[in-house]
Amino acid sequence: MSFGKGCHLHLIDGSAFIFRAYHALPPLTRKSDGLPIGAVSGFCNMLHRYVEGNTGPDAPTHVAVIFDKGSHTFRNDLYDLYKANREAMPEDLRPQMPLTREATRAFNIACEEIEGYEADDIIATLSCQARDAGGRVTIISSDKDLMQLVGDGVEMLDAMKNLRIDVEGVEAKFGVTPDKVIDVQALAGDSVDNVPGAPGIGIKTAALLINEYGSLEELLDRAEEIKQPKRRQTLIEKREQIELSKKLVTLDCNTPLGFTLDDLEVKEPDPDVLLPFLAQMEFRTLTKRIAEGLGVEAPSVPEPEVSAGTGAIEDSVPDAPAINPEAYETVRDAEALQNWIDRIREVGHVAVDTETTGLDEMRVDLVGICLCVDAGTACYVPLTHKAEGESGGLFGNDELAEGQMPLNQALDMLKPVLEDDAVLKIGQNMKYDAKILKRYGINVAPFDDTMLISYALNAGLHGHGMDTLSERYLDHVPIPIKELLGSGKSMITFDRVPIDKATRYAAEDADITLRLWQVLKPRLHREKVTTVYETLERPLSPVLAEMEMHGVQVDRDTLSRMSNAFSQKMAQLEAEIHELAGESFNVGSPKQLGEILFDKMSLPGGKKGKTGAYATGADILEDLATEHELPARVLDWRQLSKLKSTYTDALQEHINPETGRVHTSYVQTGANTGRMASTDPNLQNIPVRSEEGRRIREAFVAPEGKVLLSLDYSQIELRILAHVAGIDALKQAFHEGQDIHAATASEMFGVPLDEMTSEVRRQAKAINFGVIYGISGFGLARNLRIPRAEAQGFIDRYFERFPGIREYMDETTAFAKENLYVQTLFGRKIHTPEIAAKGPRAGFAKRAAINAPIQGTAADIIRRAMIRMPEAIAKLPAKMLLQVHDELVFEVEAGAEEDVIKAARAIMEGAADPAVKLDVPLVVDAGRGANWAEAH
DNA sequence: CCTGTCACG
DNA sequence: GACGTACGTGACAGGG
Numbered sequence: 001m002s003f004g005k006g007c008h009l010h011l012i013d014g015s016a017f018i019f020r021a022y023h024a025l026p027p028l029t030r031k032s033d034g035l036p037i038g039a040v041s042g043f044c045n046m047l048h049r050y051v052e053g054n055t056g057p058d059a060p061t062h063v064a065v066i067f068d069k070g071s072h073t074f075r076n077d078l079y080d081l082y083k084a085n086r087e088a089m090p091e092d093l094r095p096q097m098p099l100t101r102e103a104t105r106a107f108n109i110a111c112e113e114i115e116g117y118e119a120d121d122i123i124a125t126l127s128c129q130a131r132d133a134g135g136r137v138t139i140i141s142s143d144k145d146l147m148q149l150v151g152d153g154v155e156m157l158d159a160m161k162n163l164r165i166d167v168e169g170v171e172a173k174f175g176v177t178p179d180k181v182i183d184v185q186a187l188a189g190d191s192v193d194n195v196p197g198a199p200g201i202g203i204k205t206a207a208l209l210i211n212e213y214g215s216l217e218e219l220l221d222r223a224e225e226i227k228q229p230k231r232r233q234t235l236i237e238k239r240e241q242i243e244l245s246k247k248l249v250t251l252d253c254n255t256p257l258g259f260t261l262d263d264l265e266v267k268e269p270d271p272d273v274l275l276p277f278l279a280q281m282e283f284r285t286l287t288k289r290i291a292e293g294l295g296v297e298a299p300s301v302p303e304p305e306v307s308a309g310t311g312a313i314e315d316s317v318p319d320a321p322a323i324n325p326e327a328y329e330t331v332r333d334a335e336a337l338q339n340w341i342d343r344i345r346e347v348g349h350v351a352v353d354t355e356t357t358g359l360d361e362m363r364v365d366l367v368g369i370c371l372c373v374d375a376g377t378a379c380y381v382p383l384t385h386k387a388e389g390e391s392g393g394l395f396g397n398d399e400l401a402e403g404q405m406p407l408n409q410a411l412d413m414l415k416p417v418l419e420d421d422a423v424l425k426i427g428q429n430m431k432y433d434a435k436i437l438k439r440y441g442i443n444v445a446p447f448d449d450t451m452l453i454s455y456a457l458n459a460g461l462h463g464h465g466m467d468t469l470s471e472r473y474l475d476h477v478p479i480p481i482k483e484l485l486g487s488g489k490s491m492i493t494f495d496r497v498p499i500d501k502a503t504r505y506a507a508e509d510a511d512i513t514l515r516l517w518q519v520l521k522p523r524l525h526r527e528k529v530t531t532v533y534e535t536l537e538r539p540l541s542p543v544l545a546e547m548e549m550h551g552v553q554v555d556r557d558t559l560s561r562m563s564n565a566f567s568q569k570m571a572q573l574e575a576e577i578h579e580l581a582g583e584s585f586n587v588g589s590p591k592q593l594g595e596i597l598f599d600k601m602s603l604p605g606g607k608k609g610k611t612g613a614y615a616t617g618a619d620i621l622e623d624l625a626t627e628h629e630l631p632a633r634v635l636d637w638r639q640l641s642k643l644k645s646t647y648t649d650a651l652q653e654h655i656n657p658e659t660g661r662v663h664t665s666y667v668q669t670g671a672n673t674g675r676m677a678s679t680d681p682n683l684q685n686i687p688v689r690s691e692e693g694r695r696i697r698e699a700f701v702a703p704e705g706k707v708l709l710s711l712d713y714s715q716i717e718l719r720i721l722a723h724v725a726g727i728d729a730l731k732q733a734f735h736e737g738q739d740i741h742a743a744t745a746s747e748m749f750g751v752p753l754d755e756m757t758s759e760v761r762r763q764a765k766a767i768n769f770g771v772i773y774g775i776s777g778f779g780l781a782r783n784l785r786i787p788r789a790e791a792q793g794f795i796d797r798y799f800e801r802f803p804g805i806r807e808y809m810d811e812t813t814a815f816a817k818e819n820l821y822v823q824t825l826f827g828r829k830i831h832t833p834e835i836a837a838k839g840p841r842a843g844f845a846k847r848a849a850i851n852a853p854i855q856g857t858a859a860d861i862i863r864r865a866m867i868r869m870p871e872a873i874a875k876l877p878a879k880m881l882l883q884v885h886d887e888l889v890f891e892v893e894a895g896a897e898e899d900v901i902k903a904a905r906a907i908m909e910g911a912a913d914p915a916v917k918l919d920v921p922l923v924v925d926a927g928r929g930a931n932w933a934e935a936h
Numbered sequence: 937c938c939t940g941t942c943a944c945g
Numbered sequence: 946g947a948c949g950t951a952c953g954t955g956a957c958a959g960g961g
Binding site: 586588589590591592641642645646650670671672673675676677678679680681682684685769770772773774775776777778779780782783839840843844847848850851852854855859885 | 953954955
């Protein structure tokens with residue numbers, strides 16, 4: 001039948017179906033091989049329900065499921081930030097995508113997608129064609145972007161709510177008729193698709209304006225007539241942006257299609273195609289139900305093994321054999337390795353662990369690789385072990401041990417598997433192994449990481465190292481590496497470990513990793529932290545790996561000159577100190593210093609700590625320094641000593657001889673709040689507060705022809721506090737771009753902003769920070785060096801002025817006591833078991849519980865920005881190098897600074913979207929320079 | 937190995 | 946009434 005009058009076309013938004021199915025269901029896997037299958041299952045159920053419901057006069061004559069193909073469309077060419085806020089597709093959803101297409105065809109429904117176009121454009125084109133041919137159209141979707149198509153026989157159907165959306169429905173949503181929807185969308189913008197629109201104008205205002213002026217073009221041409229000054233200004237200044245937004249939201253009715261409406265005619269499903277497909281997916285219930293409906297016999301689906309006493313979705317790990325290091329295989333040739341590769345492909349996943357000559361991923365060599373496909377089934381592939389014995393003479397024996405595959409041959413065989421989309425690689429701290437393998441030309445993907453899974457589940461409860469996890473979840477103590485390598489001076493490297501011994505240790509690690517994955521992975525869904533793991537943890541790991549491998553250039557000469565200068569100054573100070581003390585002693589020894597100050601010189605304020613030594617911290621020395629020379633000199637000496645030992649000397653040791661750069665390691669699970677830690681070296685505590693310290697940053701440089709950029713969030717934690725505690729006065733101040741500490745001071749003390757003194761502002765600033773930390777009178781008093789009663793007075797006044805803060809604190813502590821955890825806005829859990837403690841520890845836990853959601857939400861936001869950053873700057877000559885909690889540092893080709901700042905700022909300021917709609921704007925400040933001191 | 941000290945956000 | 950307290954980290958030196 002040729003499409004025409006009397007025909008009824010159904011267009012199903014396939015991507016919407018898939019995502020609904022994916023998020024509605026737990027992460028089911030195919031029993032026989034562990035293939036993730038939840039979304040396909042839900043998708044098939046939805047299709048089936050849809051087909052079942054197609055009876056009566058409204059039944060379609062033509063139908064198609066329309067999918068998106070690829071992520072780059074013509075809209076990205078118009079605007080490179082289009083949909084830049086999109087969360088990456090979950091890794092376990094990706095392999096299911098082709099299966100949903102197969103499923104559609106198995107149901108004998110037309111399945112269409114076109115490279116470079118969104119599904120919405122194909123839907124628009126088909127709708128126009130069908131309407132022009134005189135037929136009816138129903139779009140099965142609730143996406144507001146499709147509402148512009150409604151009218152003239154085109155309607156939408158929200159399949160979940162079973163709600164038809166017609167012209168009235170669109171008017172209710174947008175306040176205008178469907179033909180003007182794009183004008184409203186162009187003005188209002190869309191944070192989900194990252195369409196900019198006109199800032200400050202939402203759907204309500206947009207509809208008002210469009211209805212008044214008739215069209216967007218008319219409105220923009222006559223913008224001068226608008227009474228509200230801010231609105232007028234926006235429309236005039238942002239005209240280009242608004243016109244671009246209209247292009248972005250306008251669907252293309254002329255998409256080149258490789259098919260016609262007639263190709264979409266409704267067909268009966270073929271039982272011989274549909275049922276085998278469902279059986280192959282191992283959907284037992286659905287196969288049976290559909291077979292009954294079609295009146296044919298259901299093909300057999302293998303029965304899942306039933307483990308006693310547990311439900312189907314429970315994380316019952318099949319009875320695993322005990323861990324037995326003697327059972328592991330040593331793979332010594334290509335034939336044996338091929339057997340393992342075949343097995344991995346069959347199973348679809350593999351635990352991988354690499355053994356190396358040390359811990360610095362940028363310098364060590366690969367020694368061997370371990371693989372595990374099932375609990376107890378693991379092997380070790382030794383590659384570069386050295387022959388035993390000292391027989392090589394003076395330089396040791398550097399010959400390779402017998403019985404190992406050539407390194408290149410093994411890597412060539414493993415590369416396709418390690419990079420295969422269809423094979424999930426499982427690691428414990430996969431970032432380490434991924435970096436090693438990357439240096440050998442292998443890009444490991446996709447992957448799961450048991451360390452990150454544990455962190456998403458249990459941050460605050462315990463550590464996430466393999467030894468901890470193994471003891472806790474497998475009740476097994478792994479072989480300590482010390483048993484192989486020894487310790488101290490006589491320690492050897494892994495390539496000197498005999499292969500049989502190495503096999504037991506190394507393969508055990510892979511075995512443990514796989515078992516941990518089996519135990520921990522299913523818990524993500526039950527603990528409702530799947531999204532945290534998939535959007536904040538797993539995708540960050542490769543981003544960090546790239547930053548670490550790239551490193552930052554550090555100038556050795558600058559550091560070395562500073563070291564010398566510090567040495568001289570310290571020697572001078574030391575002499576003065578000894579002179580003042582009347583004797584020579586070790587200035588760097590707090591114990592000796594305490595005895596000089598408080599015993600010999602009898603200065604006041606000598607307090608002994610629990611070890612019996614006098615406390616000589618900076619705060620105490622500062623008090624003494626107003627009256628005495630010696631403590632003042634010691635403070636200067638200490639500052640220099642710190643700078644020299646921790647920075648100017650130690651940093652030089654960290655310059656990689658091959659790259660000439662410093663490669664830090666970020667510990668993703670380092671802080672319980674979601675922050676990261678930086679180690680070897682720690683590049684998150686390079687001095688900045690003191691003038692002398694800040695000069696260390698001059699040694700962090702951009703290479704010739706490049707520039708360093710630093711972008712940092714302005715007051716992000718206070719903004720989050722304003723949002724979560726709902727403090728209108730603070731929100732207002734942020735919206736108006738006020739100096740927040742001055743605004744706080746003004747609100748608290750009633751001082752007008754133009755009469756603000758720096759002293760009053762300083763006090764308000766201390767209070768603002770105090771609030772974030774879970775304020776106490778004592779702490780504030782100490783920080784401000786004022787009497788405790790006065791500090792308490794400030795706090796009381798603060799709570800009086802901002803009662804929402806107290807409510808937030810009370811609610812947060814109550815939540816923590818009830819649940820033993822707190823949460824960030826993005827769903828990250830931070831466990832606070834100590835909240836139940838008695839005594840002083842309860843105070844600690846309470847303040848930590850108040851602080852964690854704020855610090856953690858800020859950490860989540862910058863993580864989201866970092867995850868999206870590589871794509872956003874992919875086409876620019878820029879690299880992201882460092883993260884310092886609220887700051888990102890980039891290395892950029894000179895000349896491209898503006899473009900990079902623009903792109904990176906957009907990502908950072910929009911990083912909360914679309915998951916969380918903040919009541920306060922996020923603001924990012926940017927700096928640039930030849931070195932980090934200038935850029936910051 | 938632990939403690940004190942001090943660098944950062 | 947006393948106890949102790951701002952939150953989160955990592956590196957280094959001294960000292961047992």
